[in-house]
Amino acid sequence: MMTTLTKQQQDPAARAGLPKAGKTARKGRLRRLGDLKMALFFIFPAMIGFVLFYLVPTIRGVYLSFTEYSILGDPTWIGIKNYTAMLGDELFWNAMGVTVQYVGLNIGFQTLIALGLALLMHRVAKSTFIRGALLLPFLVANVIVALLWFWMLDYQIGIVNEIINWMGLPRIAFFGSEQWAIPTIAAVNVWRHMGYTALLLFAGLQSIPNHVYEVASLDGASPTRTFWSITMPLLRPVLVLVLVVTVIGSFQVFDTVAVTTGGGPINASRVIQMYIYQKAFGESDFGYASALSVILFLILALVAFVQMKFLKGNESDLD
Amino acid sequence: MSTSTLTRKSVNKVPVNKKPVNWRRVGAWALVAVAVAVTVAPFLWMLRTALSTNASLASNAGNLLPADFNLGAFKRVLGMQSPEEAIAEGGSGAAINFWLYLRNSIIFASVTTAGQVFFSAMAAYAFSRLRWPGRNAVFGLFLATMMVPPIFTALPNFLMIKNLGLLNTFAGMTLPFLFMTPFAIFFLRQFFLSMSREVEEAAMLDGAKHLRIFFQIVLPNAAAPLATLALLTFIGQWNEYFWPLLVGQDENVRVLTVGLGVFKSQSPQGAPDWTGLMAATLVAALPVLLLFIAFGKKVVNSIGFSGIK
Numbered sequence: 001m002m003t004t005l006t007k008q009q010q011d012p013a014a015r016a017g018l019p020k021a022g023k024t025a026r027k028g029r030l031r032r033l034g035d036l037k038m039a040l041f042f043i044f045p046a047m048i049g050f051v052l053f054y055l056v057p058t059i060r061g062v063y064l065s066f067t068e069y070s071i072l073g074d075p076t077w078i079g080i081k082n083y084t085a086m087l088g089d090e091l092f093w094n095a096m097g098v099t100v101q102y103v104g105l106n107i108g109f110q111t112l113i114a115l116g117l118a119l120l121m122h123r124v125a126k127s128t129f130i131r132g133a134l135l136l137p138f139l140v141a142n143v144i145v146a147l148l149w150f151w152m153l154d155y156q157i158g159i160v161n162e163i164i165n166w167m168g169l170p171r172i173a174f175f176g177s178e179q180w181a182i183p184t185i186a187a188v189n190v191w192r193h194m195g196y197t198a199l200l201l202f203a204g205l206q207s208i209p210n211h212v213y214e215v216a217s218l219d220g221a222s223p224t225r226t227f228w229s230i231t232m233p234l235l236r237p238v239l240v241l242v243l244v245v246t247v248i249g250s251f252q253v254f255d256t257v258a259v260t261t262g263g264g265p266i267n268a269s270r271v272i273q274m275y276i277y278q279k280a281f282g283e284s285d286f287g288y289a290s291a292l293s294v295i296l297f298l299i300l301a302l303v304a305f306v307q308m309k310f311l312k313g314n315e316s317d318l319d
Numbered sequence: 320m321s322t323s324t325l326t327r328k329s330v331n332k333v334p335v336n337k338k339p340v341n342w343r344r345v346g347a348w349a350l351v352a353v354a355v356a357v358t359v360a361p362f363l364w365m366l367r368t369a370l371s372t373n374a375s376l377a378s379n380a381g382n383l384l385p386a387d388f389n390l391g392a393f394k395r396v397l398g399m400q401s402p403e404e405a406i407a408e409g410g411s412g413a414a415i416n417f418w419l420y421l422r423n424s425i426i427f428a429s430v431t432t433a434g435q436v437f438f439s440a441m442a443a444y445a446f447s448r449l450r451w452p453g454r455n456a457v458f459g460l461f462l463a464t465m466m467v468p469p470i471f472t473a474l475p476n477f478l479m480i481k482n483l484g485l486l487n488t489f490a491g492m493t494l495p496f497l498f499m500t501p502f503a504i505f506f507l508r509q510f511f512l513s514m515s516r517e518v519e520e521a522a523m524l525d526g527a528k529h530l531r532i533f534f535q536i537v538l539p540n541a542a543a544p545l546a547t548l549a550l551l552t553f554i555g556q557w558n559e560y561f562w563p564l565l566v567g568q569d570e571n572v573r574v575l576t577v578g579l580g581v582f583k584s585q586s587p588q589g590a591p592d593w594t595g596l597m598a599a600t601l602v603a604a605l606p607v608l609l610l611f612i613a614f615g616k617k618v619v620n621s622i623g624f625s626g627i628k
Contacts, residue, residue, distance in 0.1 A: 049498020
C-alpha cells in the first residue's frame, strides 16, 4: 500500500552521527569505514529479505523468461523463443487489449471523480469523518469488495438490477456478458479507490498556498479561469504522482477478476496478470509466464517514465 | 458518471458574503452527501443480506430491510450449524471453518507486520543515523525495487518456497514479507531524518552505544510513525490475496481472503449461498473496520503527500 510519497530529503553525510573520538593515526581509516560494522548489524535482516525475495527473484525471473520450465525437471535455455512466441499469441494480445481497456476506464473515471471529490472536500467538507467514510472501501480487501458487488450486481436478484428493472429497463448481466465484464470490474474498482485517490489529491490541494487564490480573486479572475490557470497547474506534480501510482496499480488488477469472472466470459476479462497466473499455475509454463511478467514490468516502467517525463511530474510551477 | 461535471461547479463557488442561501454551497454539500451514501450504502446492503435467509431473498429482492430477519448465515459461517441445517438454509453443507481462517489471517497479518516494521526500522536507522561506505547506493537499490511489480517476483519466490518445501506453511507465507519492504524503510527513514538528534548526541557523548540509542531513544520517539506504519501494514496484509493464494491453499494455513474465494466457488444447490457469503465478508472485514473505527484519524491523516512542494 503506497500512502505517503515524500520527496527525498537531502541527507548530508555530516549529519549522520558524531565523529568518533579516535586516535589520530586511525582517523583516516575510521572515516572511510565509518559505522560500517554497526550498519551491517542493523541492516542485516532487511538485507536478507532484500536479497532473497527481491534481488534474486528479479534476476531469476529474467533468467526463467529465456527458458522452458514446467516446475518438474530443470529449466532449459531456449533463448528468446518465449518472446517471439508472444508475438503470435492471440491470447496475449487479447490480454493486453483487455488490460488497456480496463486501465483506461478505471483511471479515467477514477481520476475525474476523485478530483471532483477532492475539490468538494477542499471547499466545503474538510471533516475527518467524511474523509474517513470515503476511505472505507479502500481499507476493505479487494476480494470482499468484489464479492459484495458480485452480489449487488447479480442478474436475477441483485439490488442494482432490481432498480434497473423497476425503472423499466432491461436487466444487465454485469459480470456475465462479454461487453459488460470489463466496464463492470473497472467500475467496482473505481468505487473502491475513488475516496483514497481523492484524499491524495485533497492533500495536494491543501498544499497550494491561499495567497495565490487571493491574488487571483483581487485580479478579478473568474472561478473557471482560477481553476485552469491556478489550481490545475499547481496541483499538477501531485496529480502526476497520483496517476503514476494508480496506473501502475491498475495494470496489475487481479483479485477482483479472480473472484468474480475468473477471466471470462470466454476471454473478455482475462487481464494480463490473470493470464500470467493461468500460464504459470494452470499450465505449469513458468518460462512463458516469466517472459510475460518481464513484458508487464517493462510496460510499467515505460508508463511511469512517460508520465513523469511528459507531464513534468517532478517540477513545480510554484516558485 | 455524473460526478465528473461536479468539478467545475464546486470551483465556481467564490466566497460570497451575501446573506441569502448560498445555493452553490447547498449543492456542494448535496454532492458530498451523495458520495458518502454511494460509499456507505453497499456496506449496509452487505449487513442486510447477511441477516436475511436465502429462501426469502428472491421474493424480497427490492426490500430494504432484511428478508426474514435471521442469524442463520452467521451461524453457518462460524460453524454453529449442522450440515443438515446449513443445506436447508441454502448453504453448501461443506465444512467451512471461518474460525480457522480467522486465526490464520491473524497469524499471517500480525507476524508479517511485526517483522516488517521492526526490521525496516533497524534498516532505516542504518540509513539515517549511521555513516558507512555505499550507504546511498544501497538505499537507492532498495528504493528501485519499489518499481518491481509483485507478480514479477511472485513466480520465482513461489518456486523458491516450493523448493524449500515450505508450501502450505506459515513460514512460506510470511517469509517474503517478514524482513522489509522498500516502502517501509523509505517511510521510516524520512521520519528518522526529521527527528531531532540532540538527545541522541548527548547520549552518545555519555558513551551510549547505537543499540541502546536505537531501542531507548529512536524507537520510543518514533512511536507515532511506527504505529501508523504498523496499522497500514496490518490492513494491507490482512487484505493480501495473491501470495496466500499461491502458497497457502491448504485449510490449515488458508487465510480469510482465500477462504472467501473458495466459499464463493462452492455454489451449493445451483444458486450461491448469498447470505452466507455476505456474513462471511462481514466477518472478514470486521477487524479492519474495528481498527478503522479506533484509529481512523491516524489512517486518514497518514494519507497524503508530505514534503512535495
